[in-house]
Amino acid sequence: MAKATKKQALGRGLSALLSDPENDIKSANDKNADKVIGSVVELDIDAIEVNPFQPRSNFNDEALKELASSIKELGIIQPITVRKLDFNKYQLVSGERRYRASKLVGLKTIPAYIRIANDQESLEMALVENIQRQDLDPIEIALSYQRLIEEVQVTQEQLSERVGKKRSTISNYLRLLKLDPIIQTGMRDGFISMGHGRALINIEKPKDQIRIYEQVVAEGLSVRETEKLVKSYQQATDGKKAAKSGKASKKLPDYVADSLDEISEHLEAKVDITATPKGKGKIIIPFHSKEEFRRLKKILAGE
Incomplete structure (x- = not known):
C-alpha cells in the first residue's frame, strides 16, 4: 500500500511540474524532460483530447459502462498513453476506452504515460498499440493495417515485424477490405466472423456476394458451410462460362x-x-x- 501511495504522490508531483509554465517541456532535450517522459503522471482529464488517428470507431455502450464501473471500484490499472501537444495540452495515443470510461464516472484526473512525437509517429504508435492490445473487430484491424502501409509507408514485410504478426495474417486481414461495404458492416456488427468473410471474398460479383451473405446470415451457416456454399457457386459459375464459350469443362x-x-x-x-x-x-x-x-x-x- 505504501508503494502505491508513493507512486501516486510521484504522479501528482510530476503533474505539478507540468503545470508550471516555466517548466514547459516541448522536446526530449528540455530541462526535466527525463523526469516526465515515460513516467506515469496524473493529468487533468480535460487537458486531453481524443486522437484523430484512433482506429477504433465503435464503442460498445454496455462494455463501456462495465469498464466505468470497474474503474469506479478499482481505479485505472493500466495508464493511458498521451503525447504532449502544448503547455498543459495532450492528445491520446492509446487507451480511449479507459479515457471515455473515466469521464463517464466523473474522474478529474487520469494516470498517463507521456510521449513526445510528431503526427506520423503518433499515428504509428496508436495503430500498433491498438492492434496489439485492443479488441478491435476484423475490419478495424484491416483498416489499421492499411493506414500503416499507406500513411507510414511500410511494406507488409516491415509491418509484419513491427506488429509481431505473420505476413500471411496481415494479408488475410487486408483482403477483407475487398468485401462489399454491406458485408464489412455485417462483420463489424458481429453477424458473421472473419472466417465467413474470407470465404465470401472468393465471390467476384458484388451482387452475388451480398446475396450469399444474406443467405449465410438468414440460415446461420457456419464457416465450413459457407465455404461449401461458395464452392458450389463457383462451380456453377465456371460451368456457365464453359457452356457459354462452347467449351466442355475438363476435370x-x-x-x-x-x-x-x-x-x-x-x-x-x-x-x-x-x-x-x-x-x-x-x-x-x-x-x-x-x-x-x-x-x-x-x-x-x-x-
Whole structure:
C-alpha cells in the first residue's frame, strides 16, 4: 500500500511540474524532460483530447459502462498513453476506452504515460498499440493495417515485424477490405466472423456476394458451410462460362485437384491450374503489384 501511495504522490508531483509554465517541456532535450517522459503522471482529464488517428470507431455502450464501473471500484490499472501537444495540452495515443470510461464516472484526473512525437509517429504508435492490445473487430484491424502501409509507408514485410504478426495474417486481414461495404458492416456488427468473410471474398460479383451473405446470415451457416456454399457457386459459375464459350469443362486429374488448395495456401494466392490426363499442364499464379510479385518470387526461389 505504501508503494502505491508513493507512486501516486510521484504522479501528482510530476503533474505539478507540468503545470508550471516555466517548466514547459516541448522536446526530449528540455530541462526535466527525463523526469516526465515515460513516467506515469496524473493529468487533468480535460487537458486531453481524443486522437484523430484512433482506429477504433465503435464503442460498445454496455462494455463501456462495465469498464466505468470497474474503474469506479478499482481505479485505472493500466495508464493511458498521451503525447504532449502544448503547455498543459495532450492528445491520446492509446487507451480511449479507459479515457471515455473515466469521464463517464466523473474522474478529474487520469494516470498517463507521456510521449513526445510528431503526427506520423503518433499515428504509428496508436495503430500498433491498438492492434496489439485492443479488441478491435476484423475490419478495424484491416483498416489499421492499411493506414500503416499507406500513411507510414511500410511494406507488409516491415509491418509484419513491427506488429509481431505473420505476413500471411496481415494479408488475410487486408483482403477483407475487398468485401462489399454491406458485408464489412455485417462483420463489424458481429453477424458473421472473419472466417465467413474470407470465404465470401472468393465471390467476384458484388451482387452475388451480398446475396450469399444474406443467405449465410438468414440460415446461420457456419464457416465450413459457407465455404461449401461458395464452392458450389463457383462451380456453377465456371460451368456457365464453359457452356457459354462452347467449351466442355475438363476435370483436373486427382493428383492435381488434391494439391490445388495446398499450393494456393503455400503461395497465399489464388492459383489456376490446367492439366491433361497425360500429365501436361500449366500453373498460373496471378499478382497485382510489384510487392506481391517480389513476395511470390522469394517463395518460389526458396529464399
